[in-house]
Amino acid sequence: ALFDDAPKPLQGKRAIVTSGPTHEPIDPVRYIANRSSGRQGHAIAAALAKLGADVTLVSGPVTIADPDGVATVHVESAREMLAAVEKALPADIAVMVAAVADWRAADSAMQKMKKKPGEAPPPLLLAENPDILKSIGHHQSRPALVVGFAAETSNVEAYARDKLSRKGADLIVANDVSKAGVMGGARNAVTLVTKDGAETWPDLDKTEVAARLAAWIAGSLSGAPAA
Numbered sequence: 001a002l003f004d005d006a007p008k009p010l011q012g013k014r015a016i017v018t019s020g021p022t023h024e025p026i027d028p029v030r031y032i033a034n035r036s037s038g039r040q041g042h043a044i045a046a047a048l049a050k051l052g053a054d055v056t057l058v059s060g061p062v063t064i065a066d067p068d069g070v071a072t073v074h075v076e077s078a079r080e081m082l083a084a085v086e087k088a089l090p091a092d093i094a095v096m097v098a099a100v101a102d103w104r105a106a107d108s109a110m111q112k113m114k115k116k117p118g119e120a121p122p123p124l125l126l127a128e129n130p131d132i133l134k135s136i137g138h139h140q141s142r143p144a145l146v147v148g149f150a151a152e153t154s155n156v157e158a159y160a161r162d163k164l165s166r167k168g169a170d171l172i173v174a175n176d177v178s179k180a181g182v183m184g185g186a187r188n189a190v191t192l193v194t195k196d197g198a199e200t201w202p203d204l205d206k207t208e209v210a211a212r213l214a215a216w217i218a219g220s221l222s223g224a225p226a227a
């Protein structure tokens with residue numbers, strides 16, 4: 001805004017953020033999806049923009065509004081999400097927050113599948129979706145800072161550390177979704193896992209997690225120690 005003279009440590013930096021679930025069609029009326037409101041990813045896109053970054057938000061289907069000051073691209077499936085992320089490259093920062101469906105229907109039907117009296121339900125054959133974080137983490141135009149999320153229900157830090165190395169990320173923000181109210185809720189308690197160690201933040205509003213993460217990213221790109 002015109003009179004906003006807040007510091008802009010990410011001025012001139014480009015960021016890509018994914019958010020929300022993906023929907024994988026089974027037929028024209030049915031889909032496979034993960035639970036995700038998009039709240040955390042959208043808040044991170046807004047927080048990066050507030051620090052001056054030029055942000056492209058690639059969002060799966062959500063009911064929340066596009067954040068102000070961010071270029072939002074709407075997609076449905078994981079394959080569409082990957083294509084939109086690659087189209088937004090090159091970037092300095094990638095933050096992959098989307099709850100991407102790991103599998104899609106191997107063949108989605110062009111016509112609505114109908115129940116047939118007396119017949120058993122049809123089997124659902126699955127195919128693996130592309131791993132967007134992993135492909136960006138190993139991309140030839142890899143952003144300088146690649147951040148992933150990990151929603152876990154157990155062994156949170158160990159699984160996060162495994163994802164950090166497998167996916168080529170610099171930071172994994174891990175959260176324990178076995179705790180009531182995280183999925184779809186307003187608050188989040190996260191552990192930041194890097195190759196150097198782990199740091200657990202208190203239970204915070206998702207907008208506060210986003211603000212702190214944006215500041216952490218700005219500090220990391222400036223070479224300063226994380227706050």
Ligand code: CTP
Binds near residue numbers: 148
């Ligand atoms: N992710 C992605 N594309 C996928 C799957 C996951 O970009 N096809 C990203 C998520 O956005 C998140 C990170 O990878 O930043 C971790 O996602 P998660 O589902 O926890 O990891 P998976 O590798 O799918 O492992 P699993 O679900 O088996 O725990």
Ligand code: CA
Binds near residue numbers: 100101102
């Ligand atoms: Ca997964």
